[in-house]
Amino acid sequence: MSFLENVKKLFGFTPAEPPAAVAAPAPEIRRVESTQTAPKPVRSGPPPAAPRRDQLLRFIINKLRAYQNEPETAPIGLKLAILCPTPEDEELYRVVLWASQPGKFQQELNRQLADNYIVLPKNWQFEYAFFTDELPASTYREGNLGLLVLDHSKTGAVPLLARVVALVGQTEQAEYVLNSVQKTTFCIGRGHTAQTTSGRVRTNDIVILNDEDAGFDPIKGAGNGAVSRAHATIQYNAPQRQYALLVDSGGLPASGNKTKIMHPDNTIERADIAGMGYPLRDGDQIELGGEVVLLFSYL
Structure with a gap:
């Protein structure tokens, strides 16, 4: 620093240092949540009860093919057993069997049996029951389904x-x-x-x-x-x-x-x-x- 500058500084003639620059405040970032909800997956195909009903009808018809064109020996009754471990399973099968419309499932089954040349007696009986642990003794079993066939040979008991x-x-x-x-x-x-x-x-x-x-x-x-x-x-x-x-x-x-x-x-x-x-x-x-x-x- 020169002599002249020292003198100016001594007598207070030195210009003040410029104030330090103040940083501009950072812009406030607001988090905006989207009000749109994710679209629900669209279910394809028929409702669950429909394919389950078709499966059930096929199961019974296939097990009774031995009685095709044999009305003399046709069963006089069918007892269907369904294994339903959960209340949701039982509720689904109640829809499958049209539980709220008594007799409707039997009528549909009778029609499809006739289409397959399986003719049952006029007053044949149909019953169903749900089980949570295991299926009872049945004439036929497949998956969670059991079918007890009642014919004249079994009435001897x-x-x-x-x-x-x-x-x-x-x-x-x-x-x-x-x-x-x-x-x-x-x-x-x-x-x-x-x-x-x-x-x-x-x-x-x-x-x-x-x-x-x-x-x-x-x-x-x-x-x-x-x-x-x-x-x-x-x-x-x-x-x-x-x-x-x-x-x-x-x-x-x-x-x-x-x-x-x-x-x-x-x-x-x-x-x-x-x-x-x-x-x-x-x-x-x-x-x-x-x-x-x-x-x-x-x-």
Whole structure:
């Protein structure tokens, strides 16, 4: 520094140093959150219940293909078991089975079975149940599904027995026991056999004796000529677990014969419609031709 500058500084003539530059404040950064939400994934294809229902229908139809074109041996009932570990699974299958519309799933199943030439009896039964741990014993199993098929061969575990005895008139046996496992149709008529209009020979299971038949006892009363050789039939209805009386051609008024059922409550039911089943109650009395009275009872 020169002498002159030192003198100026000594006497205060040195210019003041410029103030330090002040840094401009940094611009305030505001965080703006987006108000837009992420779009929800769009579900493709049919709702979950629809493919599950198709799967269920295919499962049942495939397991019943053995009954195609075999109406005589077709199942009389189906019991469906579904394994549902969670409440959500059970709720889904309730939608699948149209639980809020009873009978709708069975109708749809019946239609699709018929389309596959699987014809079930008119009054076939359908049931379903949900299980959380394991499936019960079933005829068929696949994944979480089980199917129990009920047919005539499986009804033998619980046979329905009935008895027929003659109160008026003579029969070949003192009593006849009807066993739904051994047979489902029991023909009633005079004599052992009769030839139908089609030429087929009919064999009677409950034989009414006439005065020319062996074993007829005149001491017990007159003959039973008013009973036709093909008078009536007792038939077992498996879905309803009940016996019913059907009147054959020889037991209709057109043949000069009458058939009626006298119930324990003293009401009388005339059985005069061909092909119609008249349910039998315990203690019913069946009158044939006005001469023979049979007592029907369940064992």
